[in-house]
Each structure stands twice: as C-alpha cells, then as structure tokens.
Amino acid sequence: MKIRVDEVKKKRVDLNEEEPAAHYPNLVEMEQAGECSFIAPVHTELSAVWEYDHVRAAGKVNTAAKLTCSRCLAEYEIPVSSDFTIFYTQSSGEQLDEEVELSDEDLISVSFQGDEINFDFEIAEQVMMEIPFKPLCSEDCKGLCTECGADLNQGDCGCDRGTVNLKMSALKKLSIDK
Structure with a gap:
C-alpha cells in the first residue's frame, strides 16, 4: 500500500x-x-x-x-x-x-x-x-499432564503429580544465608 x-x-x-x-x-x-x-x-x-x-x-x-x-x-x-x-x-x-x-x-x-x-x-x-x-x-x-501427557482441560488423568521430582530434590536441602 x-x-x-x-x-x-x-x-x-x-x-x-x-x-x-x-x-x-x-x-x-x-x-x-x-x-x-x-x-x-x-x-x-x-x-x-x-x-x-x-x-x-x-x-x-x-x-x-x-x-x-x-x-x-x-x-x-x-x-x-x-x-x-x-x-x-x-x-x-x-x-x-x-x-x-x-x-x-x-x-x-x-x-x-x-x-x-x-x-x-x-x-x-x-x-x-x-x-x-x-x-x-x-x-x-490447565495444560498437559507432566506424567502421561494427557490434556488436563478434558479432565483429570489420574496420575499422581504431587510427588517430588528426584532431579530437583537436592535443592530442598539448600539453605541460603542472608
């Protein structure tokens, strides 16, 4: 134009x-x-x-x-x-x-x-x-289930997503001094 x-x-x-x-x-x-x-x-x-x-x-x-x-x-x-x-x-x-x-x-x-x-x-x-x-x-x-990949907008898939990811569990012990 x-x-x-x-x-x-x-x-x-x-x-x-x-x-x-x-x-x-x-x-x-x-x-x-x-x-x-x-x-x-x-x-x-x-x-x-x-x-x-x-x-x-x-x-x-x-x-x-x-x-x-x-x-x-x-x-x-x-x-x-x-x-x-x-x-x-x-x-x-x-x-x-x-x-x-x-x-x-x-x-x-x-x-x-x-x-x-x-x-x-x-x-x-x-x-x-x-x-x-x-x-x-x-x-x-709601996105996709991190365990099975189901569309959470269609309903709950039944996977237990409350467990801690072992890859990141070492960060729980980390303390930061102020």
Whole structure:
C-alpha cells in the first residue's frame, strides 16, 4: 500500500486494501518459524493527511490467525485487529551520533525518503504486535499432564503429580544465608 506525498499535501487520501499475509515478508517469516498461520487476508483501512511538516496516517488492520496453545498444544483461532496512528516525516539524510531523548510522538514516527510512502512494513508490524508471545487457548488452560501427557482441560488423568521430582530434590536441602 503506497501513497504519493504530493497527493496528501493537496487533500486527505483514504485507502482500503486487502492483501494475503504472503504479501508481507515479516508475516511470512512468522509462519515459517511456526509462530502462527494466517487464515484470512490482511484488511487495511487507512487515512493519510498532511499536517505541518509531516503525514499523519491513521488506520485499522484486521486479519485472523491460527495459533498453538503453549500449555496444552491445542490449535485455536483468534481475530487480529489493531488501530494505529503513525507520523511520517521527510528524512533529511543525516545520521545522529549522539543520544537523544525521544518524545511520545517520536516513538510512533517513521521517516521516509522520496515522494512516496510505502505502508507495508508498518502494516505488518501492527499485525505482528497483536500476535501473543505466549499463546493461550484460554486464561484458565490447565495444560498437559507432566506424567502421561494427557490434556488436563478434558479432565483429570489420574496420575499422581504431587510427588517430588528426584532431579530437583537436592535443592530442598539448600539453605541460603542472608
């Protein structure tokens, strides 16, 4: 998804686009790494306006993903949605060598060069930030039995999980002086 900056300087530009997740290299990397699989195209609605010396792009990204629960290994689907605002400023090409403190606006700011802005990286970034780092099918997921591997969400398996693991029993004798 691209816009020409001179068009935005004249009037507000509204864009509405739907692309498969394979269009975004970062999302392809997530799928290849086994983090998730995208089961719906990435739908983006975006409005861009010229303000003072920058372009303000505000929009919404929607898709759906299939994840694997990190506790019980069950696959489940989630909707992925993110509202965002990003400020695009013309890059002067100079590099800063000193440390500078960033304002809140700097944290949601991106520089661009030339007369076009390509939103693809930021769209993919918005989707990536909504994918949970440790996916859970539900907050109260009980996971798998450490003895037999049964899914404890389906019911108790009957294993005695209260026994002490002999590998760690030496730590019971450890005392730490304060």
